[in-house]
Amino acid sequence: QVQLVESGGGLVQAGGSLRLSCAASGSISSIIAMGWYRQARGKQRELVAAITRGGSTNYADSAKGRFTISRDGAKNTVYLQMNSLKPEDTAVYYCFLDRSFVPRNWGQGTQVTVSS
Numbered sequence: 001q002v003q004l005v006e007s008g009g010g011l012v013q014a015g016g017s018l019r020l021s022c023a024a025s026g027s028i029s030s031i032i033a034m035g036w037y038r039q040a041r042g043k044q045r046e047l048v049a050a051i052t053r054g055g056s057t058n059y060a061d062s063a064k065g066r067f068t069i070s071r072d073g074a075k076n077t078v079y080l081q082m083n084s085l086k087p088e089d090t091a092v093y094y095c096f097l098d099r100s101f102v103p104r105n106w107g108q109g110t111q112v113t114v115s116s
Contacts (some may be wrong), residue, residue, distance in 0.1 A: 001026050002027065003025050004022055004023070004107035005022070005023050006022045006108065006110040008020040009112045014115065015085065016085050019080070024097050028097075032052065033050050034098070036080050036096070039094070040088075048063050048067065066085075067083070087115070090112060
């Protein structure tokens with residue numbers, strides 16, 4: 001059983017920063033990628049950033065230049081450093097884990113609220 005535990009969300013003013021963390025625990029093997037999606041109220045869930053086991057990264061256009069994804073392989077933890085936050089970044093952020101031959105795992109979500 002794999003569990004993803006997220007932390008680091010909260011309330012911040014526009015222009016501020018937050019750092020999200022997601023730690024994976026349990027029987028983890030054959031990791032392909034980890035990353036973050038977000039879902040704003042009334043909108044579809046969208047990819048924010050992802051990082052592969054090899055360290056390749058992928059960002060949504062809205063995140064490029066402001067967000068940085070990184071990982072600690074030894075801890076099975078992925079981080080999302082979010083700078084220059086905007087009110088439109090307000091959403092629930094969900095961590096995900098992709099592994100070979102099994103369905104995607106999701107975290108419980110952490111709320112990020114950016115006030116103007």
